[in-house]
Amino acid sequence: MLKVKITKKFDDFKIDKEWEVGNGEVISLYGPSGSGKSITIQSVAGLINPDYGFIEIDKKIIYDKEKNICIPPKDRHIGYVPQNYGLFPHMKVIDNIIFGMKDKDRDLKIRKAIDLLRITGLDNKKDKYPMELSGGQKQRVAIMRALATNPKVLLLDEPFSALDINVKENLRKEIKRFFSYWNIPVVLVTHDKRDVEVLANKIAYY
Numbered sequence: 001m002l003k004v005k006i007t008k009k010f011d012d013f014k015i016d017k018e019w020e021v022g023n024g025e026v027i028s029l030y031g032p033s034g035s036g037k038s039i040t041i042q043s044v045a046g047l048i049n050p051d052y053g054f055i056e057i058d059k060k061i062i063y064d065k066e067k068n069i070c071i072p073p074k075d076r077h078i079g080y081v082p083q084n085y086g087l088f089p090h091m092k093v094i095d096n097i098i099f100g101m102k103d104k105d106r107d108l109k110i111r112k113a114i115d116l117l118r119i120t121g122l123d124n125k126k127d128k129y130p131m132e133l134s135g136g137q138k139q140r141v142a143i144m145r146a147l148a149t150n151p152k153v154l155l156l157d158e159p160f161s162a163l164d165i166n167v168k169e170n171l172r173k174e175i176k177r178f179f180s181y182w183n184i185p186v187v188l189v190t191h192d193k194r195d196v197e198v199l200a201n202k203i204a205y206y
């Protein structure tokens with residue numbers, strides 16, 4: 001369960017939001033450009049700090065302004081896929097996926113990464129570089145890289161916005177299928193109603 005209550009103020013913009021999402025659920029942060037969706041998930045990931053509020057994962061506080069708690073991003077166990085996928089261009093697909101894994105044994109990491117790639121049918125691309133993949137393939141690798149760290153929460157920022165309409169629709173359905181493998185809260189930032197219709201159990205309007 002992820003619980004979020006945050007306030008953040010800039011000179012000409014303020015957000016004040018409260019929502020929660022359970023394990024195995026997908027919440028969509030849905031609203032127009034500039035409404036504070038990215039700021040919210042960056043706060044959850046720990047990349048920026050809200051001015052007030054708290055963030056809780058499975059009853060553990062990872063941020064609380066009043067209690068002066070702010071767990072660093074690397075200790076939050078969060079899988080975050082930014083808008084541009086965030087893949088390392090100089091690393092092969094397989095090395096991108098094993099990057100955040102905690103296991104010491106490289107062979108074990110490789111086996112786990114290949115299993116993840118197999119779920120998305122991309123095990124034959126393991127030795128390619130990100131620039132050799134299509135947009136949809138990059139997106140799948142980015143999501144698998146985030147899941148490879150066994151996160152307690154998965155955050156996706158506009159995952160389909162750069163893809164053409166047919167790829168989008170197929171990928172939505174595929175992603176919905178592999179979300180069911182992971183019993184964690186998923187936060188999906190989008191301004192596309194179709195993403196909400198296909199993927200979300202809950203909506204937080206922005």
Ligand SMILES: Nc1ncnc2c1ncn2[C@@H]1O[C@H](COP(=O)(O)OP(=O)(O)OP(=O)(O)O)[C@@H](O)[C@H]1O
Pocket residue numbers: 010011013031032033034035036037038039040191206
């Ligand atoms: N560092 C900053 N200083 C001042 N204003 C900022 C800063 N960062 C973001 N903002 C403002 O906060 C608002 C929300 O930005 P945010 O990126 O969260 O929007 P969004 O809903 O994710 O939109 P998009 O879909 O375009 O990414 C915007 O109006 C933006 O200009």
